[in-house]
Structure formats: C-alpha cells, structure tokens
Amino acid sequence: MTQVNLAQAFELAAAGRPAEALAIVDRGVSAGDPQACYALGLWRLEGAHVPRDLGAARRLVEQAEQGGLMLAARALSAFVAVGTGGEADWPGALGLLHRWVDRDPLAARQLQLIEAMDLDGSGNPRGAFACEPLSDAPCVRRFPGFFSADEAAFLRDVAEARFRPALALDEQAGRFVRHPFRDATAAAFPAVFEWPAIHALNRRIAAASGTEAGQGEPLQVLRYQPGQQYRPHLDAVPGVANQRIWTMLVALNDDYQGGATVFPEASLAFRGRTGDGLLFRNVDEGGRADRTSLHAGTPVEAGVKLIASRWIREHCPPPGEAFGQHEVLSQADEVGQ
Incomplete structure (x- = not known):
C-alpha cells in the first residue's frame, strides 16, 4: 500500500x-x-x-x-x-x-x-526517596531530586514537538475542551507514547505515592510562557466515581521567574529546583474533594516554566480501558495522519 x-x-x-x-x-x-x-x-x-x-x-x-x-x-x-x-x-x-x-x-x-536508574526486574524503583513534609492540611510532600537532571532534560526534549493548547477531558461527553483554568500548553504521553523510560518514571511516581502505576493518568509536560498561569482550582473532579486522589508535579527547569505553585489555605508556595517533586493529596479521608488542596500556578514573570504533571486516580481503570485512551489520535503528527 x-x-x-x-x-x-x-x-x-x-x-x-x-x-x-x-x-x-x-x-x-x-x-x-x-x-x-x-x-x-x-x-x-x-x-x-x-x-x-x-x-x-x-x-x-x-x-x-x-x-x-x-x-x-x-x-x-x-x-x-x-x-x-x-x-x-x-x-x-x-x-x-x-x-x-x-x-x-x-x-x-x-x-x-x-x-x-536503580530498577528491579519489573521496572520498579529500588530503595526509598528523600521526602520532606511541607503541610498536613492539605497533605503536601516535597521530594528533592526526584528526577535526575538527565531525566528532566529528556522530558523537556521529547515534549518540545508535542506541545498543544492545554485541554481538559469532559468525561461525560467523552471529548476534550479548552481548559477553563489553565492557559499553558501541554504535551501528553498516553498509551503509545508511554515508552519504557517514561513508564519507569511513572512507576517511580507510583512508588512515591503508594499507588500502582496503572492508577495514573498520562504523564504531561506543561509549559508556561510569561504571563501564563494555572488559576486557583481543585484537582478532584466533581461527580466522578474514580477520583483523582493525588497529584505529582516535578520541576523540569528552574531558570524562570514567578510561576510558584501556591496553596492559599496552607500559606504555602513551592518553586522547586530542577528535578524536585511535589506530591499532594486532593481528597479527604472520606474520599471527598479536600477544599484545603485549592492551589494555583502563579503567572510566570520571565523565562519559561516546564513542569511534569501526573494525576493519580483512586483505582486502575476497568479491564480493556485506559486513562488517556481518547488522546492518541489527537497527536496527529505522531501517527502519520
């Protein structure tokens, strides 16, 4: 043919x-x-x-x-x-x-x-991670040096050709819409793009959060240009049965100004060095959205902010399903369409 x-x-x-x-x-x-x-x-x-x-x-x-x-x-x-x-x-x-x-x-x-990487025969990380508690309400933890400089550079490089306007999945409609709170661009790595190195990073995120790798939505790299921001929001999704219980953010660079991740209820601001991870819980003990987890990405003042992001659900998707299954063909230049 x-x-x-x-x-x-x-x-x-x-x-x-x-x-x-x-x-x-x-x-x-x-x-x-x-x-x-x-x-x-x-x-x-x-x-x-x-x-x-x-x-x-x-x-x-x-x-x-x-x-x-x-x-x-x-x-x-x-x-x-x-x-x-x-x-x-x-x-x-x-x-x-x-x-x-x-x-x-x-x-x-x-x-x-x-x-x-220090991995076992299944691709899981061996050993523990340095972890620093930043807040109990909401639960926020910092993981210094969670990704290496080479890993951060790899994600920056493979994301470069894939950036598109940030979208949000309307789960009931089964389609993507422009993100209402975030004016960044995003590069996602669903299904066909969860290559072994990226999967190993996802397994590391799972280990740090005490979850299974399959609970995570596709890893994203977010890019914020000067003036762009992520307005105050909750990561928990209203009305879904399989809630986003954790979020992991990993700084992929630090040569920019502004752009801190802030939690107003905890009077907490985070602007990590390259490779630093930030894990926070989005729900309370009853599984309801934790209002204290309200957070924002403040506007970037100079330079470009790059950050890896992964939302983690309460459960893995049902057999035969996958988080991000609707995202593959949207990467048209990657599939020859």
Whole structure:
C-alpha cells in the first residue's frame, strides 16, 4: 500500500466516511503494509472507526514493527512495558529498545537513562526517596531530586514537538475542551507514547505515592510562557466515581521567574529546583474533594516554566480501558495522519 492510499483513508475518516476509510486500510493490512498495520492498530487502540480491541491493537502494531516502522517500534515498546493489549514484560520492552538502538536515537537515549536508574526486574524503583513534609492540611510532600537532571532534560526534549493548547477531558461527553483554568500548553504521553523510560518514571511516581502505576493518568509536560498561569482550582473532579486522589508535579527547569505553585489555605508556595517533586493529596479521608488542596500556578514573570504533571486516580481503570485512551489520535503528527 502506498502513502497516498493512507492519506486518502485519513481524509475519508475525517469526512465522516469511516467504512470507506477502513476498506482502504484493511487492504493495506492484508498486503502487509507496515503503515496500514500501524494506523489500524491505533484505531483499534482508541476505538476510532472500529470497535476498541487492545489485543488486536498490540498485534497490529507488532506486525508494523516487524515490517521496520520506527513509530511502531516505539509504540510497541510502550505496550510491552505497560502491558497494553497483553502481558507487561519489562525485559521484553528493553529488548525492543536494544533491537532498535542503532536505528532510533530515542531508543538509544532511553537505554542510557534506564541504565542509570536503580530498577528491579519489573521496572520498579529500588530503595526509598528523600521526602520532606511541607503541610498536613492539605497533605503536601516535597521530594528533592526526584528526577535526575538527565531525566528532566529528556522530558523537556521529547515534549518540545508535542506541545498543544492545554485541554481538559469532559468525561461525560467523552471529548476534550479548552481548559477553563489553565492557559499553558501541554504535551501528553498516553498509551503509545508511554515508552519504557517514561513508564519507569511513572512507576517511580507510583512508588512515591503508594499507588500502582496503572492508577495514573498520562504523564504531561506543561509549559508556561510569561504571563501564563494555572488559576486557583481543585484537582478532584466533581461527580466522578474514580477520583483523582493525588497529584505529582516535578520541576523540569528552574531558570524562570514567578510561576510558584501556591496553596492559599496552607500559606504555602513551592518553586522547586530542577528535578524536585511535589506530591499532594486532593481528597479527604472520606474520599471527598479536600477544599484545603485549592492551589494555583502563579503567572510566570520571565523565562519559561516546564513542569511534569501526573494525576493519580483512586483505582486502575476497568479491564480493556485506559486513562488517556481518547488522546492518541489527537497527536496527529505522531501517527502519520
């Protein structure tokens, strides 16, 4: 199948003609075209134009990787590390990076980062983290040097081409809308972009918060230009059954002015050094939104603020579901659409 055929399929899908689009992609898959296999794999992952099927998504992406498609290799390493569409296999994910190390600079850089981490055979961090309590009401904890300088630089670099206006998911409508409180830009790393190095960082966040990695929403990198801010808000979401119970923020740079994270109820302001983490609880003992966790990101006065953010839910999503499942195809330049 040629690239022109796939371009036509994407145009038909965007025009509300999914059956015709699927017919073109299916022909490519039958012919063993890696691009077609990858495209259908992402559709299966998100449930776009076809029923959602994570197992089929993983098989299709694996077929594309075996056909030599680099984007598919990156996605497959994420699936294998996380366990999307099959069993999680940390050694297998590392094996994929090694297989592509001479062809994909991203694989090589991830291996360098991972080799510097102290991980067990499943990708979990070994040992404890330095932790400094900052407040009990709300519960706020600082983790100095939570990410290394190299890890922070990696996130800054891979986020650069992915920034888009910050959006919020309307969970009832199942679609994204402009964020009502935040005027930053954001780069998210859902599903196909939770590469092994990012998954290892997510496992570190889970260990620090006493949760499972699967409870976390996709890691985001937020970018605030001068004058941009995150207005006072609660991270707990009204009316949801699976609440955001924790938030972890990690400073990715410190060469800017302003931009502190403030908790008015605790008279607390945080502006960490590069790599410092800030963990805070969003709910009270009864699981209700903790009003004392109201917080804001004050306007940046000079420079650019970059921060990693991960919301952590009370439970992992149901089998066959994933937080951020609606975000994959929104990264259009990454999937060839």
